[in-house]
Amino acid sequence: MVFSSESFLFLFLPVFLAAYYLTPNRFRSATILAGSYVFYAWWRVDFLGLLILTTLWAFVFGRWIGRYRERPAGKVLLAIAVAGCLSVLGVFKYLNFFIDSFAALLGTDAGGLGIHWRLILPIGISFYVFQSISYLVDVYRGDARPDARLIDFAAFIALFPQLIAGPILRYKDLEDQFRARKHSVELFCDGMARFIVGLAKKVLLADAIAPLADLAFSTPEPDLWLAWLGAGAYMMQLYFDFSGYSSMAIGLGLMMGFRFIENFETPYVSRSITEFWRRWHISLSVWLRDYLYIPLGGNRASTLRTYLNLMTVMTLGGLWHGANWTFVLWGLWHGSILATERATGFHKSSASRWWSLPLTLFLVLIGWVMFRAEGVGNAFAIYAGLGGFNGIATDPEVWFAVTTESISILLIAIAVCIAEPYFRTPHRDTGHGEMVAVGADGSAGIVGLTLTRQALISLGLTLLAAATISKLAEQSFSPFLYFQF
Known part of the structure; x- marks a missing residue:
């Protein structure tokens, strides 16, 4: 289920x-x-x-x-x-x-x-x-x-x-x-809002983008445009699929009075891989830090040992995702970049460099190609396409499978990623000394706002839920990507 x-x-x-x-x-x-x-x-x-x-x-x-x-x-x-x-x-x-x-x-x-x-x-x-x-x-x-x-x-x-x-x-x-935990109409409504937004991320964005990624990764030798389109599509698909699930999980928890850790913090605005791992799959990053990196010595040992610890943790983190050499290589990729950033001090100076954002996104995308590929050979076929080694023009029959709807949704997904940081609002007090984070989706905290704003948000969530359920009724079964892990 x-x-x-x-x-x-x-x-x-x-x-x-x-x-x-x-x-x-x-x-x-x-x-x-x-x-x-x-x-x-x-x-x-x-x-x-x-x-x-x-x-x-x-x-x-x-x-x-x-x-x-x-x-x-x-x-x-x-x-x-x-x-x-x-x-x-x-x-x-x-x-x-x-x-x-x-x-x-x-x-x-x-x-x-x-x-x-x-x-x-x-x-x-x-x-x-x-x-x-x-x-x-x-x-x-x-x-x-x-x-x-x-x-x-x-x-x-x-x-x-x-x-x-x-x-x-x-x-x-x-x-x-x-x-002991608190149950209230306010928390239940906040949870329902988080759940609706998460469901919309999955159904309206991730599932609609998926065919683009599937097309590129199933093509033996994708050309320049198809390789970039497919890699970018998977980058968006994975984020909205996984962050959508996390939003739904957090929302369901609130509906039962639980406060779960936030799992995503607008990761695609990161200016270094170090920052990326503070924003992506936060619960896994915290687990690896507390139960693997620190016991191995963390950064308290020699410089060389610190780099080795980073490489080890990220490689094991990659292997945790699946029993495939692609995940091992993906972990090594991120581990080597983390070690390089620490060695050069880039993780501290990246915020002041305008090119750090596109560089980080490029490094993340390169990693996602290996993460998504069925095998190492498939990944290098995509890499060849990204470099233009498979040609520039695609077979018309392949491009015929690229729909206007999927391209439009991909552009919308990119726009949402760009806009997400501007929708964040401060934490708010629940009234008994605990703070509830208002997600980047802006969904939490609909109760307690001004009547007009509350009515507008409620209307928007209702329309979003209706559109999501309508789309859900049209499409076939689509499990979450992280179910395989």
Whole structure:
């Protein structure tokens, strides 16, 4: 089940929200857990067992680690617990990759080795495994309480708004919200607004741009114009698809009283790759920093070790996205640029250089080509096209597939990226000492504005929702891009 489907919008979500608000406060974690398990099992019931076992593993070891964390046994328990979580990820996400790579070294394939089966990748496994690991490490560090109720912890791991594609949450940031959180019409309306804008990003922009990217990456030798068109289209498609999902997840969280971390901060205005990673997939960047980069020594060691740490973290971050050499190379690309920026000081001086923005966008685009490609060969075919080595004029039959609608939507998407920074408004107080971020989409905070402005925004959101649902009814099933990770 995906957010941009009729079964979710008109069946699951209304039923869940009705059940949630009819449930007494002390039992709402159970309702969240039951609803989240139904949501996950809608895809495949059998992999629900893996999610439950991972949850129980992390919960039990979290209790033990909390009890012995100040003794040598605590470190041993942490190592066993993290190794268990990583083994789940390793088997289901990377075993096929290792078999294929080993077979390639021998000049054959998996079938040639006598292996005729393939493991299916469970949806969301990268996210719930990372959340389990962060909980175990936080308990060992003393940053999270090990006395969580099983029902609260299980609901946290399975929390359906972010279960499939993030943001990557940490229990220490939500444990107090599971114990007590505020519900109000204001927060619910803010959440609904965020959800509508996120859904529109996905359906009206990302899905409409997708055919351009698919055309370029499926053409064996795309020419100059098609390669640039396809690479630019994917750059926009991925952003609006993933940021749209994150907006919907944050909106659904608000509708249940949760405040999730913002996952995007207008990344395409970045003037360096260092800044880009402070704005893109923020929850992953924070996770890699806190649980990988800093434990490796961060920038506290020698200069050479700092560069090595950056390269290692980004390479592993690339591999986290998928079992393919394209993701490894994508991670190396970003890691090498981060190290270069730190070595030259460019990440500090880039704001004063007018050319830093187009340079950063170009470097990001080059990386996205490798990220999107089916294989390294496919990526270099696009690179050849970007350089004009495949010619300039495209076969008329190929260009016939480029529709006016898709080009128009691509231009609109670019305009939205340019305008996004100007729609940001300050954080606002919820009335009990907490601050809610108003997203770049300007959707949060519609309650509490002047009556005229509130009416205009509400009308705009209603029209946007109507247009999105109308478009959704016309198109075929389109899963979110990050479901594959």
